[in-house]
Amino acid sequence: MTKWAMIIDIDKCIACYACFNACKDEFWDNIYPPYSASIKKRGQTFIRLLKRERGKFPYVKVSYMPILCMQCEDPKCMKVAKNGAVYKRDDGIVIIDPVKAVGQKEIVNACPYGAVSWNDEKKLPQKCTLCVHRIEAGKNPRCVDVCPSGALIFGDLDDEKSEVSKKLRDGLAEPFHPEYGTKPKVFYINLHKMTKYFIAGSVAFEDTDDCAEGVEVRLTNLKTNEFKVAFTDFFGSFEFDGLEPHTEYLVELKYPGYQTKEIKVKLEEKDVYLGYIFLKRDY
Ligand code: SF4
Numbered sequence: 001m002t003k004w005a006m007i008i009d010i011d012k013c014i015a016c017y018a019c020f021n022a023c024k025d026e027f028w029d030n031i032y033p034p035y036s037a038s039i040k041k042r043g044q045t046f047i048r049l050l051k052r053e054r055g056k057f058p059y060v061k062v063s064y065m066p067i068l069c070m071q072c073e074d075p076k077c078m079k080v081a082k083n084g085a086v087y088k089r090d091d092g093i094v095i096i097d098p099v100k101a102v103g104q105k106e107i108v109n110a111c112p113y114g115a116v117s118w119n120d121e122k123k124l125p126q127k128c129t130l131c132v133h134r135i136e137a138g139k140n141p142r143c144v145d146v147c148p149s150g151a152l153i154f155g156d157l158d159d160e161k162s163e164v165s166k167k168l169r170d171g172l173a174e175p176f177h178p179e180y181g182t183k184p185k186v187f188y189i190n191l192h193k194m195t196k197y198f199i200a201g202s203v204a205f206e207d208t209d210d211c212a213e214g215v216e217v218r219l220t221n222l223k224t225n226e227f228k229v230a231f232t233d234f235f236g237s238f239e240f241d242g243l244e245p246h247t248e249y250l251v252e253l254k255y256p257g258y259q260t261k262e263i264k265v266k267l268e269e270k271d272v273y274l275g276y277i278f279l280k281r282d283y
């Protein structure tokens with residue numbers, strides 16, 4: 001058996017929109033019966049990019065997250081469809097039948113990921129088919145082929161040697177919103193860059209004004225007492241990412257010959273950049 005899946009590495013997405021444009025080119029003014037009808041020229045797309053700005057000047061980061069149909073194992077869109085207008089193939093690809101689904105707008109609203117768009121010209125709900133017409137011709141989905149940074153990985157979950165299987169086995173990839181209960185087959189690497197928070201800072205020696213490289217930074221969760229340790233880089237910077245919000249943390253900075261510094265941080269739903277932290281000589 002084949003079970004198609006996709007893994008998207010958020011760290012590698014540079015928001016070039018090549019996938020978005022290629023998808024538009026593939027599906028606008030083209031029909032692939034029995035899987036899809038043409039989409040509208042404007043105002044309709046199967047891929048969208050979520051963007052997240054993190055931190056504050058001078059420590060600002062941006063993450064991008066492509067969202068498309070998650071090819072769910074247990075699709076909510078299928079549950080509301082009448083007359084078998086949505087079905088799942090043996091290889092796991094979920095298809096909205098472009099003939100049977102005409103007029104069934106409830107399919108749009110059923111998807112918790114907002115992956116179904118409404119074609120008001122055709123009165124048709126439409127979504128990504130994972131380029132099933134290309135897969136049947138032995139090709140990759142078009143977005144996977146055009147992505148210049150290798151952010152999109154496509155493959156067979158039932159092939160243990162495939163890259164998607166290896167990445168899942170290594171625990172690197174996870175579904176978005178697993179609590180929706182639809183068991184997606186699109187997974188994300190570095191999902192925390194969209195869903196969690198960081199505490200970062202820059203350390204310098206007060207007596208010399210130099211960037212403090214190699215300072216031991218310990219971050220302790222004051223609720224659980226769990227801790228992580230990092231060391232400042234060449235620029236004196238440190239960062240702990242993937243942190244849970246609504247939690248109090250203690251940041252401790254230690255360097256031989258300098259006084260230990262402690263900073264308490266109450267992390268809410270916002271990344272925290274502590275700015276420049278100066279270490280005093282331990283005379
Ligand atoms: S992501 Fe939405 S449209 Fe795609 S299979 Fe799941 S429920 Fe259906």
Ligand code: SF4
Pocket residue numbers: 012013014015016017018019020049064066146147148149150151152
């Ligand atoms: S083509 Fe790749 S890098 Fe460009 S927006 Fe799409 S996923 Fe991101």
